[in-house]
Amino acid sequence: MKKMTAVTGNEALAEALRQINPDVCAAYPITPQTDMMQRFSDFVADGLVDTEMMLVESEHSAMSACIGASAGGGRVATATSGPGLALMWEMLYVASGMRCPIVMAVVNRALSAPLNIHCDHSDAMGARDSGWIQLWSENAQEAYDNFIMAFRIAEHPGIRLPVMVCMDGFIISHSVGVMDFLADDKVQRFVGNFTPQDALLDVERPVSYGPLIVTDQYHEYKKAQNEIMDSVFAVTEAVASEFEYLSGRRYGLFESYRLEDAEIGIVVLNSAAGTCKDIIDEARENGVKVGLLKPRLFRPFPYAAVAEALSHLKVVCVLDRSDSFGAFAPLYVEIAASLYPREQRPVLLNRIYGLGGRDFMPEHVEAVINEMTDIVSRRIAATPKKYISLRQYY
Amino acid sequence: MTTSSLKLKDLVNKDIRLAPGHRMCQGCGAAIVVKMALLAIDKPVVACSPTGCLEVTTCISDSTAWKIPWIHSAFENAAVTLAGVETMYRALKKRGKISQDMTFVVFAGDGGTYDIGLQSLSGVMERGHDLLYICYDNGAYMNTGTQRSGATPFGASTTTSPAGSAVPGKLQLRKDIVKIMAAHNIPYVAQASPSHHLDLMRKVQKAVSISGPKFINILSPCHRGWRSKADDAITISKLAVNTCFWPLYEIENGKMKLTHVPKEKLPVADFLKPQGRFAHLFRPDNAWMLEDAQRQIDAEWAALQATQACEASGN
Numbered sequence: 001m002k003k004m005t006a007v008t009g010n011e012a013l014a015e016a017l018r019q020i021n022p023d024v025c026a027a028y029p030i031t032p033q034t035d036m037m038q039r040f041s042d043f044v045a046d047g048l049v050d051t052e053m054m055l056v057e058s059e060h061s062a063m064s065a066c067i068g069a070s071a072g073g074g075r076v077a078t079a080t081s082g083p084g085l086a087l088m089w090e091m092l093y094v095a096s097g098m099r100c101p102i103v104m105a106v107v108n109r110a111l112s113a114p115l116n117i118h119c120d121h122s123d124a125m126g127a128r129d130s131g132w133i134q135l136w137s138e139n140a141q142e143a144y145d146n147f148i149m150a151f152r153i154a155e156h157p158g159i160r161l162p163v164m165v166c167m168d169g170f171i172i173s174h175s176v177g178v179m180d181f182l183a184d185d186k187v188q189r190f191v192g193n194f195t196p197q198d199a200l201l202d203v204e205r206p207v208s209y210g211p212l213i214v215t216d217q218y219h220e221y222k223k224a225q226n227e228i229m230d231s232v233f234a235v236t237e238a239v240a241s242e243f244e245y246l247s248g249r250r251y252g253l254f255e256s257y258r259l260e261d262a263e264i265g266i267v268v269l270n271s272a273a274g275t276c277k278d279i280i281d282e283a284r285e286n287g288v289k290v291g292l293l294k295p296r297l298f299r300p301f302p303y304a305a306v307a308e309a310l311s312h313l314k315v316v317c318v319l320d321r322s323d324s325f326g327a328f329a330p331l332y333v334e335i336a337a338s339l340y341p342r343e344q345r346p347v348l349l350n351r352i353y354g355l356g357g358r359d360f361m362p363e364h365v366e367a368v369i370n371e372m373t374d375i376v377s378r379r380i381a382a383t384p385k386k387y388i389s390l391r392q393y394y
Numbered sequence: 395m396t397t398s399s400l401k402l403k404d405l406v407n408k409d410i411r412l413a414p415g416h417r418m419c420q421g422c423g424a425a426i427v428v429k430m431a432l433l434a435i436d437k438p439v440v441a442c443s444p445t446g447c448l449e450v451t452t453c454i455s456d457s458t459a460w461k462i463p464w465i466h467s468a469f470e471n472a473a474v475t476l477a478g479v480e481t482m483y484r485a486l487k488k489r490g491k492i493s494q495d496m497t498f499v500v501f502a503g504d505g506g507t508y509d510i511g512l513q514s515l516s517g518v519m520e521r522g523h524d525l526l527y528i529c530y531d532n533g534a535y536m537n538t539g540t541q542r543s544g545a546t547p548f549g550a551s552t553t554t555s556p557a558g559s560a561v562p563g564k565l566q567l568r569k570d571i572v573k574i575m576a577a578h579n580i581p582y583v584a585q586a587s588p589s590h591h592l593d594l595m596r597k598v599q600k601a602v603s604i605s606g607p608k609f610i611n612i613l614s615p616c617h618r619g620w621r622s623k624a625d626d627a628i629t630i631s632k633l634a635v636n637t638c639f640w641p642l643y644e645i646e647n648g649k650m651k652l653t654h655v656p657k658e659k660l661p662v663a664d665f666l667k668p669q670g671r672f673a674h675l676f677r678p679d680n681a682w683m684l685e686d687a688q689r690q691i692d693a694e695w696a697a698l699q700a701t702q703a704c705e706a707s708g709n
Contacts, residue, residue, distance in 0.1 A: 023485040026478060052485040056474060057517035064471035064514065068442070068478025071465055074486055094467050200463045201483055203438035203496055208458035210466035212450045 005179050009140040009172035012179055013079070013105050013165075014039035016147045018049055019187040022103075023074030023194070026054035026065035030084040031117045032169040033107040037079060059084035063091035063102075070100035071209050073199025075151070078102065081169055082109030085123040089130070095162045096131025096225065098209055101154035102162040104132075105147060108270070108321075109169040110356040118357020119169040121269060121322040124298075125330040131225055133163040133232055134299040136269045138255075140177045143167035145249060146296070148182070151191045152239045158231055160197065166298075168271040170357060182247060190246055229300040236297055253302040255294040256309050258284065262291030264372040265310060265346070267335050268319040269295055272353065272360045276319075279365035290369055295331070307338040313346040315372040321354045328385055347375055350385040364389050398436050400595050405433055409461070416459035417451040421624035423614035423631070424448050424530040426588045428501050431528055431612075434595035435602050438462065438496040440483075442476035444506035445469040447537040447616075448530070470510040472502045473518040473527055480523050497602045498525035503614075504545035505535045508569050519578040519607045526601045529571065530614035540619040544569045547639075548690060549683045550671045552619070557674035562683060567690065575609040576645045582608040584644035584653075589613075589631035593642055593653050600646075613640045621670025633665040638695040643702075650701045659695070662688050 007015070014036045017025070027037045043049045054069075056062045059080050070076045080088060085106055095102055106124050110116040124134060135150060137143035143165060150163040167173060182190075198207050213221060233253060240251040257277055259265055266276050273294040283290050293309055295301075310316055316339075320329030328336070332350035339345040351368060354360045367388065375382055398404070411432045418425040424447060432439060440463045443449040449466045452459040467475045476498050486492040507515060507529040515527060534552050535541040542555040545568050551557035555564035576583045581604050586594040594612060601608040613634055615627040622630055634640035635654060639662055642654040663684060666672035675683045 023489070024478070024482050026481075050488060052481045052488075054478065054481050054521070056521075057513060061471060061474040061514050061517055064467055064474045065478035065481065067467050068465065068475040068480075069482040069485075070478075072479040072482030072486070074482045074491075076482075090468060091471070098467070200440060200465055200479055201486065201492060201496070203440070203463060203494060206461060206463045208453045208460050208464045210449075211453040211455060211458065213455050217455055 002180050005181060006176050007140060007179050008174055008176055009143050009167050010036040010107070010174065011039060012140040012144040013147055014043070015181060016144050016187070017077060018043045019182075019184050020075070020077070020148070020151060020191055021049040022051050022077045024052045024054065024066070024069035024076050025078060026056055026062045026069065026076075027078050028056055028059045028062045028080070028084060030059065030081045032109060032173045033079045033081040033084070033105065036105065036107070036173070059087040060091060063088040063095060066102045067091060067095050067098065067100050070095070070102050071098060071200045073196035073201050075155070075194040076100070076102045077104065079105035079107065081107045082111055082117070082123045085127055086111055089127065092127050092130035092132055094210070097221075099160040100162055101160050103147065103150045103154050104162065104164045105143070106164045106166045107169045107173045108166055116356035117169070119171050119321070120355045120357070121166070121320070124164065124166045125322045127164070128299055128330060131161065132299060133161055134297070135163060135165045136296055136298055137165060137167045137172070138270055138273050138294065140167070140172055141179055143172065144179065144181070145243065145247065145251065148187055148191065149239050149243050149251070153232065153235055155194060156235045157195070157197070159228060159235055161228060161232070166270065171271045180247070186246060190243070232300050233297070233302060251296060253297045253305060254309070255296060257292040257294065259291035259293060259309055261289060262313060263289040263376060264315045264369070265290065265313045266292045266317050266319060266365070266368060267295070267310070267331060268292065269298070269321065269331060272319060272321065275360060275362060276365050279362050279369065283369050288369060288373060290372070301334050303334075303338040306335065307342050310335070311339060311342040311345055315349065315375045316346040317349040317351055317368050317372055319351050319353050319368070323352050323355065347382070348384070349382055352385070352387045353389060358389055360389065400434065400592055400599070408433055411439065411461040412452065413459045413461055415457075417454070418447065419618060419624075421617050421627050422447070423532060423588060423616060423627045424503070426627060427528070427530045427612045427614050430588060430591055430594050431499065431501070431598045434598040435497060435499070437602065438494065440476070440479055440496055440498050442466065442472050442479070442500050444472035444502045444511055446503040446506055448501055448503065450537060469506055471514045472500045472506055472511060474514040476500050476525055477518045477521070477523040480525050500525065500527040502527065502529055503536070504529060504531040504533060505543045508544035508571050516578065519575065519580050519609070522606055524605050524607070526598070526608040526610065528598075529609070529611045531611055532614045532616035532619060533568070534616075534619050536616045536619045545571070549675050549687055551674060552671065562674055562680050572609075572611050572645075578607070579648065580607045580609065582644065582646055584610045585612075585640065585642060586610055587613040587631045587635050587640055587642060589628050589635055590642060590654055597644060597653070619671065622668050626668060630665065630668055633660065633668070636660050637662045637665040638691055639665050641695060641698055643698060649705055650698070652698060652702050662691050
């Protein structure tokens with residue numbers, strides 16, 4: 001019988017780190033990631049792992065240290081949130097450009113100003129073009145599973161790219177959920193030994209990292225980076241099927257929930273998908289044909305497969321937990337880009353929810369479903385971009 | 395620990411681990427500094443440079459001048475990038491995946507050290523990483539075209555502190571980076587000049603023999619920025635030392651020692667005169683600047699001598 005445990009998202013990822021026991025971990029405290037690294041520091045202090053911890057003086061230095069350590073030729077992990085990820089931004093591009101297979105937990109948090117420590121996805125969305133692979137997670141179990149799989153994807157010899165595993169700050173990182181941990185030896189066998197490639201610490205075969213490359217070759221370098229991303233889909237799926245064999249849990253590039261016979265659908269990332277699925281089940285009982293698509297692999301983005309899953313719908317509402325001021329929000333843009341090549345495509349709505357940790361409640365999902373139902377039955381036009389659950393001020 | 399000979403007849407037979415063919419300017423002080431430092435180290439070296447002259451001229455597209463492992467990641471983080479490498483070294487050594495002994499050296503300019511890289515440098519020193527940080531100090535952002543930095547000396551005309559009709563060059567003093575580093579209570583801090591090559595190489599040799607964080611600030615003439623003659627790097631560094639503009643000293647385990655005392659302390663004007671960046675200091679209306687510059691140097695020199703005397707007397 002499986003042993004189920006009740007833990008927070010941060011505890012789950014600290015536990016994954018303990019099982020993986022990376023060579024080097026460099027981190028800086030930031031809410032809501034902080035207690036993940038605190039817990040891991042306990043493991044180091046108690047000798048449960050022999051990872052070299054670098055408790056640095058900023059997130060910029062955390063990512064710089066990870067890059068140096070990764071180039072050195074070993075397994076590297078870190079974690080951050082919101083402004084911490086923003087401070088790393090310059091170095092994110094360096095990590096991917098240098099093919100450093102670093103794995104980072106991103107505990108999603110809003111960006112200032114105004115200062116806000118709670119969940120939204122502005123941090124990871126700001127890093128979506130940095131050449132990092134992005135896996136998103138609905139709950140602690142998915143975050144744990146994604147985190148373990150991330151090492152295999154990152155370190156795959158054909159990929160060698162950094163991966164960020166996103167989970168919602170506080171909503172998942174600090175709330176207790178039921179978890180099925182894998183046994184230590186199973187995780188260790190699954191992740192395997194790290195195979196260095198062009199290690200900086202190989203003094204017999206010296207290599208230079210980080211050259212200046214200007215107009216003659218830079219363009220080709222960036223195209224090559226894009227090509228590697230193309231092979232991430234197959235590797236992510238192969239790793240997932242191996243993981244399914246190990247855990248019994250099945251992961252695709254995205255989760256498709258009751259979409260096959262649906263007329264309307266919701267697209268949403270991370271924890272809000274759980275609330276949506278509950279309300280979708282209720283609506284189904286009332287005869288509303290609604291489904292949901294929850295992207296898991298956001299970078300690279302599986303455009304064709306997403307279009308295949310959504311194009312038969314009449315209305316799709318993309319729920320974004322981050323914004324692009326004066327423009328459509330990031331997830332909406334990807335869904336629109338997926339569907340545009342299709343002759344048959346749904347009416348597309350963009351609804352912004354939950355910024356800075358604003359609660360996303362069942363009634364918000366009901367309102368979204370009602371709005372889509374109205375569009376189908378009364379053929380009314382809808383405002384493409386709106387904010388939901390806004391407070392009314394008098 | 396055995397150290398190898400620094401005699402010229404032995405040095406000429408050593409491999410210079412920064413290969414010819416790099417694109418540094420003819421007469422560049424930084425190239426001389428890097429070669430001297432590498433010659434003084436026998437162990438395998440893993441090096442790191444921030445974005446800057448040395449970096450953009452030594453590793454371009456498919457070519458590298460570095461015969462040793464070398465990494466550049468960005469501008470403000472050379473210390474912590476190499477600290478990451480050094481930490482991985484300790485991790486792999488502990489796990490038996492690496493056995494070879496090696497040493498870690500940063501070569502960074504003053505912009506990447508005094509200014510944008512100071513936070514990461516300070517963190518690395520505080521955390522006690524086993525590496526040597528060498529700053530080749532040419533007193534401005536030379537790679538981007540001689541903009542003022544925290545290392546630019548008082549009075550110097552740069553492209554962002556130009557000597558104009560209202561403001562006569564940089565009016566602020568440079569930071570005392572050696573004292574800032576010494577305040578981290580690290581085992582070894584020193585200042586050196588390529589004009590005194592034996593002193594420079596002995597300091598590098600001593601630094602790499604000590605475990606923990608080490609810092610050496612080395613004068614690095616840049617004739618483009620200093621507007622001096624291309625073959626004057628060594629002559630001008632000698633004047634910097636002998637005017638006491640650039641005192642040669644070290645602080646080992648907190649104890650300060652002058653490693654060279656000029657036989658005759660020359661007026662600072664002798665160091666400033668051959669450099670176009672100080673030409674306006676010699677105009678009669680700017681005579682006060684020359685006097686100020688001399689006063690600052692006299693005060694620093696007197697303070698260093700007093701510290702040494704105080705330590706020698708055991709007080």
